[in-house]
Amino acid sequence: xxxxxxxxxxxxxxxxxxxxxxxxxxxxxxTPTPRxxxxxxxxxxxxxxxxxxxxxxxxxxxxxxxxxxxxTVPPHMGHKxxxxxxxAGFVGSNVAEQLLARGDDVVIVDEMNDYYDVRIxxxxxxxxxxxxxxxxxxxxxxxxxxDENFMLQLFEKERPQWVCHMAARAGVRPxxxxxxxxxxxxxxxxxxxxxxxxxxxVKNFVFASSxxxxxxxxxxxxxxxxxxxxxxxxxxxxxxxxxxxxxxxxHLYNLNVSGLxxxxxxxxxxxxxxxxxxxxxxxxxxxxxxxxxxxxxSRDYTYIDDIVDGVLRAIDRPHKYEMINLGKGSGTSLKEFxxxxxxxxxxxxxxxxxxxxxxxxxxxxxxxxKAYDLLGYRATVPFSEGIRRTVDWYLNDYGKNSCIExxxxxxxxxxxxxxxxxxxxxxxx
Numbered sequence: 543x544x545x546x547x548x549x550x551x552x553x554x555x556x557x558x559x560x561x562x563x564x565x566x567x568x569x570x571x572x573t574p575t576p577r578x579x580x581x582x583x584x585x586x587x588x589x590x591x592x593x594x595x596x597x598x599x600x601x602x603x604x605x606x607x608x609x610x611x612x613x614t615v616p617p618h619m620g621h622k623x624x625x626x627x628x629x630a631g632f633v634g635s636n637v638a639e640q641l642l643a644r645g646d647d648v649v650i651v652d653e654m655n656d657y658y659d660v661r662i663x664x665x666x667x668x669x670x671x672x673x674x675x676x677x678x679x680x681x682x683x684x685x686x687x688x689d690e691n692f693m694l695q696l697f698e699k700e701r702p703q704w705v706c707h708m709a710a711r712a713g714v715r716p717x718x719x720x721x722x723x724x725x726x727x728x729x730x731x732x733x734x735x736x737x738x739x740x741x742x743x744v745k746n747f748v749f750a751s752s753x754x755x756x757x758x759x760x761x762x763x764x765x766x767x768x769x770x771x772x773x774x775x776x777x778x779x780x781x782x783x784x785x786x787x788x789x790x791x792x793h794l795y796n797l798n799v800s801g802l803x804x805x806x807x808x809x810x811x812x813x814x815x816x817x818x819x820x821x822x823x824x825x826x827x828x829x830x831x832x833x834x835x836x837x838x839x840s841r842d843y844t845y846i847d848d849i850v851d852g853v854l855r856a857i858d859r860p861h862k863y864e865m866i867n868l869g870k871g872s873g874t875s876l877k878e879f880x881x882x883x884x885x886x887x888x889x890x891x892x893x894x895x896x897x898x899x900x901x902x903x904x905x906x907x908x909x910x911x912k913a914y915d916l917l918g919y920r921a922t923v924p925f926s927e928g929i930r931r932t933v934d935w936y937l938n939d940y941g942k943n944s945c946i947e948x949x950x951x952x953x954x955x956x957x958x959x960x961x962x963x964x965x966x967x968x969x970x971x
Contacts, residue, residue, distance in 0.1 A: 614916055617858040618745075623647040624857065625702035627687055627735065628709030630654060630663035632813050633750065633804070635670060636850045637706055641857075642674050649700045651683045651693075655727075657711065658814055666811065687731040697738050705739050706857055707732060707749035710781075713815065714754060717777035728780035733787055740795035746860035748853065751785055751801040753842070753869065753906050754778035763909040766803070766865050774903075789863055798860040802853060805869030805908045809846030809928060810935035818843065818929065821880065822936050825887045835898040837877030842869040842907045845928035848921040855917040869908025870921040882926050886933040 624641050628634035629650030638648045650667070654660055667682060674680040681700060685692040687709055711717070711727040732749060739747050756764045757774040773779040788799040808818035824831045852868040874882075884891050913919040923931075 613861070613864075615859040615861050617855075618860065621646060622704045622857070623649065623700065623702050624704040624706055625649045625651065625696075625700065626706045626708060627651050627731075628707075628750075629670075629682070630667050631708060632666075632811060633807060633846070633849060633853070634706075634708035635663075635666035635811070636846055637708060637853050638670060638680075639673070640850050640854060641706075642670070642679060644854075647679050647681075649681045649683070649696070649702055651685060651687060651696060652709065653686045654684055655711075657713070657716075662811075662814065688726060688734055690734065693734060693738060697742050701742065703743070703745045704857055705735060705744050705747045705749075706853065707735055707747065708853075710750060712777070712813070714775045714777050717775050717780070721776035724776050724780045728777075729783050729787070732784045736788065736791040736797060736799075740791060740797045744797070746798045746800070746857060747788075747791075748800045748802065748856045749784065749788065751803045751865065752778065752781045753803050753805045753867070753908065755782045755785070755803060756903075756906070758903055763871075763907050764867065765909040766867060766912050785865055792863040796862075799863050800856045800859075800861050801865045802856055803865060803867045803869075803908075804849060805842040805844050805867065805906055807846055807849050808843055809932055810939070812846065812932065817841075817879070818883075818932060819936075821883045821891075822887060822929070822933055825883050825889050825891045826933075826936065828889065828892065830892040830894055832894045832896045833876060833880070834896045835876070835904075836895075837880070838875055839904045840873035840875045840907070841879075841905075842871070842873050843879075843925055843928070844868065844870045844908075844921060845923035845925075845931075848923055852913060852917060852919045855919055859917060861916065864912075864916060866913050866916060867908040867910055868913055868919065869906075869910055870923075870925070871908055871910040873905065873907040874925050879925075882929050883933070886926075886930045 622641075624646055626634050626638045626641070626648055627650075629638045629648070630652035634650070634652070638650055641648050650670075652663065652667075654663055670680060671682070683692075683696055685696075687693055709727070709731060711724050717724045735749075736747060738744075753764065754775065755770040755773060755778050756768065757770065757772050757778060759768060761768060770782060773782050785801050788797075788801055791797045792799050806816070808816060812819045814820070814823075821831065823829075848870065849868055852866075856866065880891055880893065910919065910921070
């Protein structure tokens with residue numbers, strides 16, 4: 543791939559109204575309405591979800607019309623050097639790629655832990671280095687963000703003014719087995735980075751939180767205004783702790799911080815322990831998969847390109863302190879999920895119905911109106927299209943070049959009801 547000289551980075555547009563001045567069939571024509579928080583029973587199907595959804599025309603009273611938030615921040619237009627922690631991972635490597643593509647310089651740090659197969663992370667770094675061979679544009683460091691001497695030397699040498707903290711120990715169920723590694727990587731690691739960031743005058747600190755902080759919320763749409771003081775796993779608790787510490791650093795040192803609550807991210811080069819990858823892999827290989835429950839459980843699956851767009855928009859806008867949902871804003875039931883995977887793979891799934899799995903939340907769905915107001919963010923990739931793209935990548939890239947069994951990754955445990963018995967795997971022909 544040809545490399546072009548660095549240029550001033552062009553941030554994502556401030557809001558979607560500005561986008562409407564350009565031509566093209568993909569121009570959004572509507573704005574999302576803030577979701578009214580309710581405690582009605584969760585929808586058991588997409589038809590129920592449609593009846594619960596609110597459209598722009600639902601409110602006829604002037605007082606109930608959407609009022610944009612006042613605390614918007616104009617985007618930074620200049621060149622940036624961005625520290626991307628976890629830059630070898632799924633989200634981090636995609637963020638790094640887009641930052642580099644728009645002209646920014648990127649410093650990646652990743653400890654390359656074995657939560658899932660390290661070869662996947664090595665491939666992500668190799669891909670980035672092949673696209674950007676110059677050390678000036680892309681610097682890669684291997685090390686633990688909790689290592690004080692290592693990180694101090696990195697900050698002193700690279701002097702990043704923008705931090706995108708995507709490194710974290712992921713996984714709800716593994717965190718129950720070993721909570722201490724989550725305290726180390728997530729809480730201590732994030733605190734150390736914020737300490738260095740305020741000392742070195744970082745202009746904006748953006749970090750990955752999680753929809754897991756909502757726990758067993760009964761709201762139809764999960765809003766940032768909800769109380770999230772009751773996490774149901776050490777992983778969720780570690781993310782909530784990071785949000786609290788972030789406010790402390792903003793209060794004490796005026797550090798600009800935005801925490802992004804991701805809702806189930808999927809797509810090409812995705813984590814092998816997550817449901818989208820596992821379903822596609824098992825249906826493609828003709829292996830049995832287990833469906834826990836009646837298929838009505840639902841997740842807000844968000845395509846990687848949409849998440850990356852939201853992350854870049856947050857980097858460009860140094861808000862003082864905000865927690866922001868990044869999701870699609872609509873749920874997909876497990877039954878519909880499996881139907882879509884079978885349709886795009888072109889094979890029938892071998893499904894074994896199992897009782898509900900204890901500990902799984904039955905439903906997630908993001909209220910993304912705040913992300914729209916503050917970042918101009920709106921997801922654009924429908925779930926079926928995202929799965930189609932992921933299947934295409936799996937069949938034409940991953941399936942031909944890799945032989946990594948998803949069921950052996952992350953202790954065999956993922957975040958969604960997608961588990962199956964471990965069997966000997968075979969690569970695709």
